[in-house]
Amino acid sequence: MSVLTDLIYTGSNAVAGLTEGAVNDAIARYGADQSISFGDTAYFLPTIYAATGVKVKTLGDLTACITVLKSLISNKEELGEALNAGLATAVGAEILEALKYVEDAEPYANETGIGFVGDPVIRSLGVPLVTGDIPGVAVIVGKAENPADAVKIVKDYQSKGIMSFLVGDIIDQVIDGGVKTGLELRVIPLGHDVTAVTHVVTVAIRAALIFGGVEPGNLAALLEYTKQRVPAFVNTFGPLNEVVVSAGAGAIALGFPVLTDIDLAENQVPGALESMTDHAEIVKKSLELRNIKIKVTEIPIPVAFAAAFEGEIIRRNDMHAEMSSHKNTTCEVVMMRQKDDIEDRRFTLEGPDIDGEGVVELPLACVVEVAGDKMQEDFESVIERKIHTWYNYMEGVMHTGQRNQFRIRVSKDAYEAGLRLKDFMEVLYDMIMNDFDTVVDKCQITFYTDKEKAAKILETVAMPKYNARDERLESLSDETVDEFYTCILCQSFAPAHCCVVTPERLGLCGAVSWLDAKATKELDPAGPCQIISKEGCLDEVKGIYPDADRMINEATHGALEHVTLYSLLEDPMTSCGCFECICGIMPEANGVVICNREFKGMTPTGMTFGELASMTGGGVQTPGFMGHGRHFISSKKFIKAEGGIERIVWMPKELKEDVAPRLNKTAKEMFGIDNFTDMICDETIASDSEAVLEFLTAKGHPALSMPEIM
Numbered sequence: 001m002s003v004l005t006d007l008i009y010t011g012s013n014a015v016a017g018l019t020e021g022a023v024n025d026a027i028a029r030y031g032a033d034q035s036i037s038f039g040d041t042a043y044f045l046p047t048i049y050a051a052t053g054v055k056v057k058t059l060g061d062l063t064a065c066i067t068v069l070k071s072l073i074s075n076k077e078e079l080g081e082a083l084n085a086g087l088a089t090a091v092g093a094e095i096l097e098a099l100k101y102v103e104d105a106e107p108y109a110n111e112t113g114i115g116f117v118g119d120p121v122i123r124s125l126g127v128p129l130v131t132g133d134i135p136g137v138a139v140i141v142g143k144a145e146n147p148a149d150a151v152k153i154v155k156d157y158q159s160k161g162i163m164s165f166l167v168g169d170i171i172d173q174v175i176d177g178g179v180k181t182g183l184e185l186r187v188i189p190l191g192h193d194v195t196a197v198t199h200v201v202t203v204a205i206r207a208a209l210i211f212g213g214v215e216p217g218n219l220a221a222l223l224e225y226t227k228q229r230v231p232a233f234v235n236t237f238g239p240l241n242e243v244v245v246s247a248g249a250g251a252i253a254l255g256f257p258v259l260t261d262i263d264l265a266e267n268q269v270p271g272a273l274e275s276m277t278d279h280a281e282i283v284k285k286s287l288e289l290r291n292i293k294i295k296v297t298e299i300p301i302p303v304a305f306a307a308a309f310e311g312e313i314i315r316r317n318d319m320h321a322e323m324s325s326h327k328n329t330t331c332e333v334v335m336m337r338q339k340d341d342i343e344d345r346r347f348t349l350e351g352p353d354i355d356g357e358g359v360v361e362l363p364l365a366c367v368v369e370v371a372g373d374k375m376q377e378d379f380e381s382v383i384e385r386k387i388h389t390w391y392n393y394m395e396g397v398m399h400t401g402q403r404n405q406f407r408i409r410v411s412k413d414a415y416e417a418g419l420r421l422k423d424f425m426e427v428l429y430d431m432i433m434n435d436f437d438t439v440v441d442k443c444q445i446t447f448y449t450d451k452e453k454a455a456k457i458l459e460t461v462a463m464p465k466y467n468a469r470d471e472r473l474e475s476l477s478d479e480t481v482d483e484f485y486t487c488i489l490c491q492s493f494a495p496a497h498c499c500v501v502t503p504e505r506l507g508l509c510g511a512v513s514w515l516d517a518k519a520t521k522e523l524d525p526a527g528p529c530q531i532i533s534k535e536g537c538l539d540e541v542k543g544i545y546p547d548a549d550r551m552i553n554e555a556t557h558g559a560l561e562h563v564t565l566y567s568l569l570e571d572p573m574t575s576c577g578c579f580e581c582i583c584g585i586m587p588e589a590n591g592v593v594i595c596n597r598e599f600k601g602m603t604p605t606g607m608t609f610g611e612l613a614s615m616t617g618g619g620v621q622t623p624g625f626m627g628h629g630r631h632f633i634s635s636k637k638f639i640k641a642e643g644g645i646e647r648i649v650w651m652p653k654e655l656k657e658d659v660a661p662r663l664n665k666t667a668k669e670m671f672g673i674d675n676f677t678d679m680i681c682d683e684t685i686a687s688d689s690e691a692v693l694e695f696l697t698a699k700g701h702p703a704l705s706m707p708e709i710m
């Protein structure tokens, strides 16, 4: 037997033995009926569920899994067989980790690792992964001989937007090296035990179930999905023991190449298992192995510029300067101009820069003027909304809010590195020319930090612009425009999904409005957003358009034939998986429940967000369940076919309060109801079906007297 297969089998058999012992011990201690679960997931023990279709709910259910696990270990001298043994190790690791959650509801509370990653987090990663904002996922295991190398590698991945999941002592090496960790910073410590690697494996596996519509139990489809669509790879540091090797074999079976810093000599498997002893080459080699291309935007400013800094928080004590609407005039506005009226790349600062001792507080009116043959006024707001993202890409800069309500903080470190306001202009200019070059030919930027001048700009330039835009948005409806758009951005994860984006129904991710789709079509004519003609509408209430059917059929390669824009029960729009909210029918209340991704509790349907969400997704139509954006809730088109917003009977309080102003306005306009949200139940009032009904009855909720919903 080769050294490699030998190591894999030794590891797999060891893990199998360990798992069997641990399961038997747990059953002896807690009984076979003891429930077992990772918590925030609708997919049971995800690896076992996806690979076999078995829904493990109790310790007793694990006994059969051990048999399956052992059957994967054939001990035959053949690499393919040995990789299956690697899958057995993955299953074993999952069981061992799940058992930790039986012992203790929060086994990772005292660990510098986050352990299990909940379904909502995976859903929230959908958009950044499809847009390439997160170009890949690194799984880093072990302990580097020289901690500084590990720090450098992780930072390099971070600067490229790659998410790093850390397992083992490398966690402490990276943290001691000053790297800040957390999901939003894309450096995520999982745990110190090798088995913690399961927490990233199940992320990949659940992506197949959530976005890919892979049927649980279809192992071949699962492996195909992870191999083709999950851009993950593994790096190991330090000596390899047999357990790490067999876990690595599991990764290879899932299609994730493994790069190790140990010299494996003739035991390498090209493309799947390779050695790189030179730490300076690991990042490059890993990206090559997974064929990940990084778009670099080199911007000549004194601090780093990368998507990974987007989530960075700058606290008061670390702050050098603040431009905040709480204290001073602020506004940021993008305006279309005639080409001859502006000078390309002209940067002007009217007023002081952020130089000075102590905390510098300034007003800031930021005026970006753009011109181009293909520029349209409708694209102004699309560009303007990106300012927030671009500023946050600067290391040491935090931006919140938009328009005339924002706050910018500049850290002491960034200031000391030399960051000044002209660098903000550089960022705006470079990114506009990078991302919007199809429509912008010239761009001129002026910042006003002088108190009087800033106030004047706000009053005479920015406010009139915002008001005009709001009026335009008000007037935009599905009736007033000539065309809708498809969006297939999510197809890299959900190959059978296509969104239909209309003025009143934004993409279910909440990130693509009709204006965004229109701009995308202009920027990238053959790209993800294509025009749907409104001609020949067959049903205005349900929203049935022949061209929507035609386009969706084409976009999903025949997977879907009919779609309605406004019905929940008849050919509802499909979901990819990254929806902000899910709406599900509550028959006994003759209405619908809406739940947002952030809500962790139980809904009156007896299902959590994750469980509701698992009812749909992967481009499959499930009448009665539909993913959608937050903004859609207050739309006059929201489940119009079923009677509209009057059907909403329950929402989490936070969501209800967020949408209340607009939802109440729509309810008043459409149905003459005052303060409609007061009639909608939430978790602080009741979450069990009976009590919800009592509340609705007491409030005289309109859904109760509407025609039967089904």
Ligand code: SF4
Binding pocket: 127, 487, 488, 489, 490, 491, 498, 499, 501, 506, 507, 508, 509, 510, 511, 512, 576, 578
């Ligand atoms: Fe994905 Fe739909 Fe959003 Fe496009 S609009 S990014 S397809 S969820």
Ligand code: ZN
Binding pocket: 126, 127, 490, 509, 576, 577, 578, 579
């Ligand atoms: Zn999506």
